[in-house]
Amino acid sequence: MKNNFIHDRVLSILSASIFSIFLISCHSARMPASWPNSDKDFMYQYSIIDALMAGVFDGNLRVGDLKPRGDFGVGTFNKVDGELIMLKGKVYKMSADGSVKEVSDSDSTSAAFVKFFKADTTIYFNEPNLSYEKLQEYLVEKLNANTIYAIKITGSFSSMTTRAASPAKPPYSTLTAHLGEHQKLFNYNNTTGTCVGFLLPPYLARTNVPGFHLHYLADDLKAGGHIFKFNTNSVAVEIDFAKGFTIENNTNAEFLNVNLKPDRGAELKKIE
């Protein structure tokens, strides 16, 4: 933990306006990326959320081929078998049986959102019983609504509620229908670990999840999953601005057949 740990919410709110100026100056100073893209400051994603929502539960990207695209991120596996968490270049699966394991490079993903994580700034929150919801409000107030952010939250959580999906059997239904019957909820107390994910702007509707989307990984690998809520007294929030994003389409034949015309935004909010 750094020396400038902010113990006082008043101080924290006062710093918000200064922080905003800092953000704007950071953006203005950035030059366009070189291309062909060896620039690691782009989010990369395999497939799109709407395809997953529509039931494209299998993909052709191996975990070993996901790793050169980022070292940090979230996703799922083929058959929506559990929650994918990538942290420090390693890929973990939180399964519906509650286990968390590092996965083999030969496993495949049907949807994954990753980035090479390098914090541009860190904000420390120290507030008794701070909820995930309240933390989101603080961050939204401080951050820019049109920017792509990778978000890493580390600390101890007095409570943490997550879900993990159990694998689907073909023929696949929609993601909402599958989760309705096959998602397991987990309630943890006093767990220490990392929340991994993104805060995305509205123009990533249909392709990704606008707003916050974080998965949890406990340091001891005894907890994890797609985060619904938590409470904490103290966390460090590392924020990494991305210059943009790359989407690689799922090459599974089902991707070509599925109906991607409907706006699934309202449906997505129900399951996030």
Next chain:
Amino acid sequence: MKNNFIHDRVLSILSASIFSIFLISCHSARMPASWPNSDKDFMYQYSIIDALMAGVFDGNLRVGDLKPRGDFGVGTFNKVDGELIMLKGKVYKMSADGSVKEVSDSDSTSAAFVKFFKADTTIYFNEPNLSYEKLQEYLVEKLNANTIYAIKITGSFSSMTTRAASPAKPPYSTLTAHLGEHQKLFNYNNTTGTCVGFLLPPYLARTNVPGFHLHYLADDLKAGGHIFKFNTNSVAVEIDFAKGFTIENNTNAEFLNVNLKPDRGAELKKIE
């Protein structure tokens, strides 16, 4: 023109089903791209259509920096000063005064959509007085609704109607408001040249233009612009499937300030 020029629409329609099978097999055979991305089979775009719609008319990407990202595509320039056409690596501006000129690398764009064009397949149409609208119907019937395509149409056009925007003065209004007062229409007869652009799936709503978006460039540089309609007796349609796309956010400060929450899909349809 190739030997397999299809003179008969019946033959052309019969070939559609075979063509569809060919398309699916092409997709299935493709392996994920290597990354960091030196893969040229991705569309690249600078900024997003919703930002342009909302009035972010300036950007920081120089034409010279756009060229390493593709050799083919469409867009506009700062101040929405004319229509951008990139063909065979050269960038042209169709201005509201009707002139078409190759532009300097030091010009800048506020929005551009480009790709390294390499046709995966070519379809020849030979039908008296074939309209742009009817050609779109034929192509939509043959192509996959969820795939990103760069489209190059070459031939002679008995009629061609385009528009070019004249430059806006700050403070900028929305694109719809600007075009309402400052777009010039052009009607050409018997012009020979190339239609350059994309056919995009619905999940690129908000970021790009779902459906067809083509700009025209006459071989003699005496005609050009954003295409509204045309008629032809004979064209070659080259189709290049993209594996995905990269979006680089506009680094102009206005991009951070503009409201990107509204769904501008209906508004976009009115001006396309």
